[in-house]
Amino acid sequence: MHAPPFRLARTPTDASPNEAHLRAFAPAGCCGPSQAEIARASRQRTRLVELDAHLHCSIIGTCLSTHELRKLVPKFTALDGQRASDLDIHHAAVELAIEGGAGGKALQKALDARYAGAVRRFSSARDAEAVLALWNEALANGDIPPAYWALMTHPATTMEVRQSAFGELHMLSHLVGAANRADLRRLVALEKENAGLQTKIERQQTRLHEMSRERDAAREALEALEAQTARHAAQQQARAATPAQAQIDALQEALAARDARVALQTSRREAAEQRANADAEALKTLRAQLDEAHALIDALRAEAHAMEQAAHSEGDAAGQRSLAQDALKDRRIVYVGGRPGSNHALRRWVSAAGGELTIHDGGLEDRKGLLAAALANADLAVFPVDCIDHDSMNMLKRVCERHQVTYHPLRTASLASFVELMMRLYAGQASETGAANDVPALSAVPLSRFCLRHG
Structure with a gap:
């Protein structure tokens, strides 16, 4: 799957929302962006708020952990960081990314600080092919979250590259889910086997306790017999005492x-x-x-x-x-x-x-x-x-x-x-x-x- 099952909001030229707004309301041949501004914009990384709203869910869920979101989201929303569910925290983070503002800037800063190394590594790419090559390399190594954030915000990334990365990440989620289901089946089987082993161990423990009680009873009986024998021998020796002993x-x-x-x-x-x-x-x-x-x-x-x-x-x-x-x-x-x-x-x-x-x-x-x-x-x-x-x-x-x-x-x-x-x-x-x-x-x-x- 190379494209999401929904319509993306960007134009084929992958223009930012600010550029589209300027083109929509500016008269023809007036107030248009200059060539210098277009070149400078092409060298700048794409901000989180400038990305398509349908990509925020995958970026937030893949690149930031729930623990980090529980510390960041309550600062900009009314949610309780300790009692709110993981889903509520995730939805609130996605809304902050779509809205922008202070919450979006905080998310942008957290992502840049966490994946600064990947951003520097991807900065050497000068075109979409080089960006895609670095993404494939990271995908093969399993280092997906840093590469995903660096790809989505790279200035040379095109809509086709973002769609390709989004599709591969989407399919990986299916594979992970399938693997989780297989793990669940194995877990159920192991739990059943564990229950049987626990029952067997309990029976063995009961038998061992019974044998221990029988052994203790036999030992007590033997000690009592030895004590009685010693007393009898002492009595016999006392009766057999002679003047030679004196x-x-x-x-x-x-x-x-x-x-x-x-x-x-x-x-x-x-x-x-x-x-x-x-x-x-x-x-x-x-x-x-x-x-x-x-x-x-x-x-x-x-x-x-x-x-x-x-x-x-x-x-x-x-x-x-x-x-x-x-x-x-x-x-x-x-x-x-x-x-x-x-x-x-x-x-x-x-x-x-x-x-x-x-x-x-x-x-x-x-x-x-x-x-x-x-x-x-x-x-x-x-x-x-x-x-x-x-x-x-x-x-x-x-x-x-x-x-x-x-x-x-x-x-x-x-x-x-x-x-x-x-x-x-x-x-x-x-x-x-x-x-x-x-x-x-x-x-x-x-x-x-x-x-x-x-x-």
Whole structure:
């Protein structure tokens, strides 16, 4: 079917209603459209209101869904968008398209916005054949609504092309209806088959419920029989109890009591072992402290003895009798660290013994760069471990090893520690000259871990 079963309102030249009106009332040869206006009109797309009224039904029904129409139509009519039927909504939309106005413009805008892609695709066509070719392609792909709207409003579309598209769409509606009827027949058959299956399932469910009740009853009877059998066996065992069973019970009680005693003794043994280990650790710590105390006592005894000898020799004009004659004469001793008060006493004592004492404070006020120069020609280097920083001590050791200078640590920065060291170093020379040497041996002097710079 290529034409609708009604007379179309357009003329064979497919003129718009405005052009027909102008030609009807304008005098001959006057107020007619110019060639420029005709060319411009031929390049413009046809509006919805300009189409034949008999095409609006197919355009509205094909290109717009009922959901979209329910939101748009109530804005321009008195219909209720929720309660009105689909047919009422469709008729109202068709009337709005025929009348034009605000409702027609809204429909035109909705269609253009929804099918803008198809309109752009059809805009490449320059004649009716190209438009029809694009329509056939869309028809083969099943993309009918966008192509139908783009074809109906294309400026190159003729009445023959619109009739062809309308007829093909009309026949498709028949095919869809026939397919729907076949689907309805299949639906009825499936519903009948479904009803039979539902009846069969209900019978099976009933039978399954009956079997489940029978199984539960049999299980309850079996459990009751097992309980009765267990009670009977317990009664038989109670009646068959003998003195041997009483003896077994007594032995079990004795075994439990023995296990309890073993567990108690085990816990006591473990507690005693823990106390013994703690006592051993405490004893080890006390022994270490005792060794340190003995070493400290030895060091203090040696220092006291050295100070006593130095005190006895203060009135001797020849120097320290406890040392060898001229033991420190022309000897240059470098003392690094110490305290200002004791350093002056050390300098006087060494000077009295005929030696020279150079003092460097380790970098507190004197520059550390002067330490290497002071140690270059020294005979001996001495530093108190409780009054010197680690950096100065490490630098002193490196410079002494480089210049082959002997260095000795002192327990403290006191005069007694320094005098004891001098006595220990040069006491052997005094024994060769006949002087008595009763200085105690300093086996292990505990060194302080205090650092002048780092604490």
